[in-house]
Amino acid sequence: MFGVRTLALSAVAGLITSILADHTDQSVKQNALKHVDTKAVGEHIFQLGDITYFTDTIHATCEQAASGPDTDGSLFPITHIIADTPVVTANFIEDVISKYEQEDDVFNADFLQAIFFTCFNASATLDASAIQYLSTLNPSKLILGKAFGDHASNITGSFSVTVLSTTNAASLPPGPLVARSEDCGLAISTVYRLYTDDTRAFVDGVYPTSEGQRFAVKDIFNLQGIITTSGSASWTRISEPANVTAPAIRRLLDLGGVIVGKTKTTQFASAAEPWVWDDVYPPLNPRGDGMLSCSGSSAGSASAIAAYDWLDYAIGSDTGTSMRRPAAVAGVYGQRPSHGRMTLEGVTPISYSTDTAGVFCRDPYKWVKFSRLWYTPALYQDRSLTGLPAYDVSHGQSLPKRILYPVDYLPLKNPAAENILQGFLTKVTRAMNMEIEQFNWTASFEKLSQPADFNLARLLANLLVMWTHEHYELVGKSLVTMYEARYGSYPRLEPPMRDRFRSPDYSSAEHEAAREIRRLAAEAFEQQVLYSTADTCSESIILSDISTGGLPAYREEKLNLSPNASFLAPPGIAGTSGDFCPFFGCMDVTVPIGQVSYWSKKTLREETMPVTIGLIVKRGCDLMLYDLIEKLADADILKTVNTGVRAF
Known part of the structure; x- marks a missing residue:
């Protein structure tokens, strides 16, 4: 319990x-x-x-x-x-x-x-x-x-x-x-x-029949007796209440958790920004001026945990960046675990090749304890779904000695935020006896021994193949067929599903080829970039900024075009660091490390927003990274964040 x-x-x-x-x-x-x-x-x-x-x-x-x-x-x-x-x-x-x-x-x-x-x-x-x-x-x-x-x-x-x-x-x-x-x-x-749900983070309130700590659940996970809306009015119209609770959530109930409600998600857990949400009003990010982006698709869970001190945990999922970006903009702890770490049976899918389940929390100790209990080997996914090799267990239990600073993705855009990052790294290296080394993500990809002659863009293009093909086969095809049979019309959908669900973008052969390319690349990545040694599960930790580099990203689209603001996912730019672990299956956690001031274009005054950083380790090294999180909390380097306007 x-x-x-x-x-x-x-x-x-x-x-x-x-x-x-x-x-x-x-x-x-x-x-x-x-x-x-x-x-x-x-x-x-x-x-x-x-x-x-x-x-x-x-x-x-x-x-x-x-x-x-x-x-x-x-x-x-x-x-x-x-x-x-x-x-x-x-x-x-x-x-x-x-x-x-x-x-x-x-x-x-x-x-x-x-x-x-x-x-x-x-x-x-x-x-x-x-x-x-x-x-x-x-x-x-x-x-x-x-x-x-x-x-x-x-x-x-x-x-x-x-x-x-x-x-x-x-x-x-x-x-x-x-x-x-x-x-x-x-x-x-x-x-x-x-x-009162002031941030509009919830879809339904749920009352428990047991006792324990409280958690909220993203509305793609089945709860017995409740319709899973998946953020879609059309999906809701053809759905019935779930007969069985998803095993991932059943695990938490068996451990003594109490579900208090289901939180909002983008339509079919897509990567939609707030201005794209159609069927559901996007949650409000409680930080700063209250008009910052809540990101997607686990926005409801992240907003709720950042807003309400009566909530202990919130469950989300990460296919592309859906746990880590909401955690970053809300200034809370959140993770994309190693791929395959949690069964997604009874969960509305996007892509079984990259879907994962995670948890948001404000307290690093509680976050780690929850995760250690939740991710049990009995609930690991079958490798036929992940398409990746078995976890490597032939390594020692020590922490790594190197932190890799990716010069092609850092420093953070906001100098004040970069100063916070540098202060964080100074404390970490001193307390943990680690060294900082410069690193280049792009060059490391292009040096992989297999598949041959693949640059960064060609590698990551395979993500889109897996996402779109699997989403159509698992969700789109049945949705369109059932909706047209019942209502005589095409379902109301947001882009890109509006076009994607009409017909498959990629053939089954192209899909299988993409999974094979990914498998080969992951094998090489785990031998040449993030690899195990006799001493440690992951020889190094790679830093990742999945957020905006310390600049505000607003829920109103046009404000992000102005100076000193930023889109979370800049239009037309592929290959963000958020794509790397979905492709290679590695573990990526988002941790809050401070906050910076910004001039709000909504309130016309100075506000504060969180600064976070991502920590990436080799696939299967989740427990090692949890050890590090606890040690950083012991050293008062990682702290519990507050609810409301200011994280610290």
């Missing part, structure tokens, strides 16, 4: 809503519960003070009452306290409530209107100090689990006392809950806080 940030409270999972007004964390003690709406049978939205909550009473735990007055059947808030001692004292109660106040973003004093005690001991009691302290909290109801039943007659106060004859405490999380009297007895439900 994941390391839990708070008290492992299942009640802390906030849901997302785009229609409710924003709320503060302040509340007035003993606000009455106000019913707001019933979304479906058993699903209720209510308010306590100015904070809005959700509960699902269909999945309530029902406990039989042995004694005590019934209620009128209305919902009422309660606080559940699980005693770890047979004698509950005032100090114990005060400590527990203090922890709830500090660590649970659902809890506030309004939930103390009823207090519910359970204990795993056979017999338990509240001592005199506890009863006296409870009176100061002014609850109207005291609910006691079966363990307290023998001592209930000794408890007196201004509150009513209900004793339960059966208590399944293991199924009830500690902290804030809601309850009401029903035919079965006292029905107790988990409660969730509703949050």
